[in-house]
Amino acid sequence: MVFIITTSKKDFSLRKLKKTTTMHDNLIWIRGEIIRQSKATVNVLSPMAQFGLNVFEGIRCYWNEDKSELYAFRLNEHLERLMMSCRLLRLPSPYLPAQIELFMKQAIQANDFQTDTAVRMTIFGDGQGTWNTCEPVSMFVAPMAKPRTRLDKIPALKACISSWERINDNALPPRAKVGANYINGRYAHLQARHDGYDVPIFLGRDGKVAEGAGACLFMLRNGQLVTPPTTSSVLESITRDTIMVLAREAGMMVLERQVDRTELYLADEVFLCGSAAEISPIVSVDGYVLGNGQPGPVTSSLLKGYLEVSSGETLVHPEWRTVVHRRTLID
Ligand SMILES: Cc1ncc(COP(=O)(O)O)c(C=O)c1O
Structure with missing residues (x-):
């Protein structure tokens, strides 16, 4: 019997939308090979395809035109966290961090990326199996060009406190960077967008501020930079750590403590942070306008400092930058 699938008008407009999204067929590393x-x-019946059984990292690499080099930012910390996620999920990693670093360099160099790049590396439940299957486990490393935030075009996000609760350590630990966790973010994000906001902010089970859907959160209040502790249902974010170090080095008082939602309404500045988000200013929360409704001076200066350090425009913290590609003389 042949089934004929008809396309409704709705499907058609969706297809048109997808056509406008630019897709690049980059070279990626997967199961020991570099291919398009x-x-x-991946098997449609793999635990990854069916249940989101994977752990992953999103790593930013910054191109330095003066030095003709591409730097992966805080690669060691990302690889350590990838191993930690595997351990928590009881998903045996097929590779050691040093091997994965090599695969990442191979994939980037195969594409000859001489531009800002984001790398998705994922260890996943492969083959055919269910949610409790522990093997086979495979990996891919997929780099794609992704420009950094432009300082002359800093985003200004309107946030809401989500009515969806953040997943917690005794249900689906946010500390592990597991694909399936992001369905929690999806509920909150799509609800926020439906309600006319740009991004949601999650509260945890304890009613305290946790994090954004894919980023951690800081607020500036009474001259102090405050972020929820890593026991407040957040990912142990590498960018969060970077910001705490940079802010303290700049002489700021930085506190890790529980945050109430109404503190966000009263804050001078609030921003999200993450490898993808970098530093994204929030200019209102639930309609409470923060400061003058524009990205604040502390947030903007932290963003500038963050980009300088990650792209090697300043020489501080060389231990945070790993050269993953360079322009050769032949170019
Ligand atoms: C849920 C969540 N929180 C926080 C972050 C920020 O983490 P990092 O700074 O390590 O990228 C991310 C980013 O990927 C995330 O997905």
Whole structure:
């Protein structure tokens, strides 16, 4: 019997929308090979495809034109966290961090990326199996070009406190960077967008501020930079750590403590942070306008400092930058 699938008007407009999204068929590393991402396949009955059984990292690499080098930012910490996520999920990693670093360099160099790049590296439940299957486990490393935030075009986000609760350590630990965790973020994000906001902010089970859907959170209040502790249902964010170090080095008082939602309404500045988000200013929370409704001076200066350090424009913290590609003389 042949089934004919008809396309409704709604499907058609969706297809048109997708057509306008630029997709690049980059070279990726998967199961020991470098191939086009469009040629990479995963069994539809794999635990990854069915249940989101994977752990992953999103790593930013910053191109330094003066030095003609591409730097992966805080690569060691990302690889350590990837191993930690595997351990928590009881998903045996097929590779050691040093091997994964090599695969990442191979994938980036195969594409000859001489531009800001984001790398997705994912260890996943492969083959055919269910949510409790522990093997086979495979990996891919997929780099893609992604420009850094432009300082002359800093985003200004309107946030809401989500009515969805953040997943917690005794249900689906946010400390592990597991694909399935992001469905919690999806509920909150799509609700926020539906209600006319740009981003949601989650409260945890304890009613205290946790984090954004894919980023951690800081507020500036009474001259202190405050962020919820890593026991407040957040990912142990590498950017969060970077910001705490940079802010303290700049002489700021930085506190890790529980945060109430109404403190966000009264804050001078609030921002999200993460490898993807970098530093994204929030200019209102639930309609409470923060400061003058524009990205604040402390947030903007932290963003500038963050980009300088990650792209090697300043020489401080060389231990945070790993050269993953450079322009050769032949170019
Ligand atoms: C849920 C969540 N929180 C926080 C972050 C920020 O983490 P990092 O700074 O390590 O990228 C991310 C980013 O990927 C995230 O997905």
